[in-house]
Amino acid sequence: MGGGTMTIAGDSELEGQIAEWRAYVHRRREMHSTDAEELEDHLRNRITELTESGLRADEAFLIAVKRMGTLDELSREFAREHSERLWKQLVLAKEPSAPAAARSRRELPVMLLCAAVAALAVKVPSLFGVDIADDDGSFYVRNMSLFVLPPLAAYFVWQRRVGPRVIGALAALFVLGAIAANAYPLDDGSQSLAITAIHLPLALWLVVGVAYTGGDWRSDRRRMDFVRFSGEWLIYLNLLGAGGGMLMAFTAGTFNAIGLDAEEFIGSWLAPCGFAAAVIVSAWLVEAKQSVIENMAPVLTRVFTPLFAATLLAFLVAVAWTNNGIDVERDALILFDLLLVVVLGLLLYSISARDLTAPPGFFDRMQLALVVSALVIDALVLLAITGRITEWGFTPNKTAALGENIILLANLAWSAWLLLGFVRGRMPFAHLERWQTRYMVVYAAWAWTVVLTFPPLFDFA
Known part of the structure; x- marks a missing residue:
């Protein structure tokens, strides 16, 4: 706007x-x-x-x-x-125009085209001797997001009628990601390969967000729409994944029953191509079924927020009772970072589904307890990481984890302050929404920093 x-x-x-x-x-x-x-x-x-x-x-x-x-x-x-409001004469809609209706009918074939492009892109490397079934993991680990996310961005470019300048910027960022993933000499099993595989999809997902917003990335409202879309997309992707898993199991079982081994077909074609297509189909389902899926947001957040809050509080009690420190080995770091991301995801998803004019209630206080618990855990993890770095020095994993936890700590701390102010009736809930949407720029900047600078900074170790 x-x-x-x-x-x-x-x-x-x-x-x-x-x-x-x-x-x-x-x-x-x-x-x-x-x-x-x-x-x-x-x-x-x-x-x-x-x-x-x-x-x-x-x-x-x-x-x-x-x-x-x-x-x-x-x-x-x-x-x-809303008969109690003065603005009850609100006028909303007019009948959709013929061009709009025609465009809506074209969305399905355009989506199918983008899904087919994503599925086929996964198999293009096999033309050059790099098949997913024979790959040692390094090529597809680095490049899978580059196969599936550009077609998804293209779908939104078409749907939102994005202008050429934004298209050029999106293409440049995808090219930059491809260069970073493939130009650096990343050895199999190296920490640089692992952090690239983790951070490049995040960086490119936020590029998709620019396409989703139609290039209007400065709009807090459009960024919150993208947050809502991301959560709903993940739900649909998991549902399709569950169905795909059943399909693969039945395929393997039925062909085995007649003496044919379908594992090679499943591993080389059905699984990778199906996943790539599901990324696009899930996005289309979110866009096509918004009125159905949006009711899942408040349900999911109200179910899992108390459960995660109780789990985090129990963990803090256990830490205090046993006086045990937090293990900061690689697997533990990933686990704690994922836990903090889930907490922020619950917070974001609840914000996207909340009526901003509603007064604070019990659920808001539960969210405050969840955020504060996550904040304390993040501080403990940071102390453990700092101690390990002081003792053993910097590595790509620990440095990336240090930066991510500092970023998460800042977000959680200010979110807790804003939630506390809202619960006490001293500030509107809209302040928390604006903070979360504007902080997405920090995540994007950090993800690109890790992808582009960490491998050469640590000699591609």
């Missing part, structure tokens, strides 16, 4: 009203996400015009929603649900 967003972004009460309006719009099955975004842009531009003419933000909001068009059934339903 343009200057209108910047003009009104500082008014927390107004942002809360727009957030509630937006949440209602996205719950409607008949309202496509692109239509809702267009309506919100229109609404914000109207509000900006009215505020610049001298009206207060709340007055501008009331007038803007009344001027958006004539009443239809959707707005009347909204008015019945």
Whole structure:
């Protein structure tokens, strides 16, 4: 969005009203996400015009929603649900245009094309003698994200009608990732290979995020939409993975029953190509079924937040009771980092599903306990890593873990402060949402730093 967003972004009460309006719009099955975004842009531009003419933000909001068009059934339903509000005459939708309907029908074949490209890209190296079944692991470990994520970005480029400048920037970043993954002399089993394999997919996933937002990466709202999409995409990918696992098991069993060995076909074709295609199909499912899947966000966060909070608190009690330090060997570091990432994922997913205007409740306090517990654990891990580095020196793994835990510590600390302020009624929940979406830039910068600088910095060890 343009200057209108910047003009009104500082008014927390107004942002809360727009957030509630937006949440209602996205719950409607008949309202496509692109239509809702267009309506919100229109609404914000109207509000900006009215505020610049001298009206207060709340007055501008009331007038803007009344001027958006004539009443239809959707707005009347909204008015019945929110009859206590002055803005119950809110007007939402118009019938989708013929070009929009035609474009919606083209999404399936475009998705299938991108999925086919991703699946075939996995097999291209076999033309040069590098087959996934025979590879020692190093080539595909480094490059798998480069096979599947560019087609996913291309799907969003088409869907969002991204301009040529953004397309050029996306292509340049993918090329940079390919150079970093393949130009460095990374030995099999080296720590540099491991950290590249971990951080390159993260860096390229955030590149996909730029395509998802249509190039509007500066928008807090669009970045939060990408966070929501990422969580829902992961759900669908796991569901497809479970179905794919059953398919492979049945394939192997049925062919074995007639004396044929299908393991080579499964290992060389079905598993890798199926995974690559599933990355694209999962994204399409999220976009096509938003009104169905969005109800999973609050359910999942409310189920797992108390469980993870109890687990982390029990771990801290055990540490205090036994007075045992934390093991900072490679596997333990990965485990603790994944744990902290899951905590942040639960926090982000709950933010994306929350009504920003709702008052603090018990679940918010549970989240605060979860974040504080993770913050204490992160501090303990940092102390252990620092001690090990002081004793044995820097290695790629420990240096990457040190940086990641410092980044996570800063995020968790400020998130805990913002949550505490919200629970005590001293600041709006929107501050926490803006903090999390803007902090994504830090993750991207760190991931690219590790991929591009760590291997030569540590002599590719």
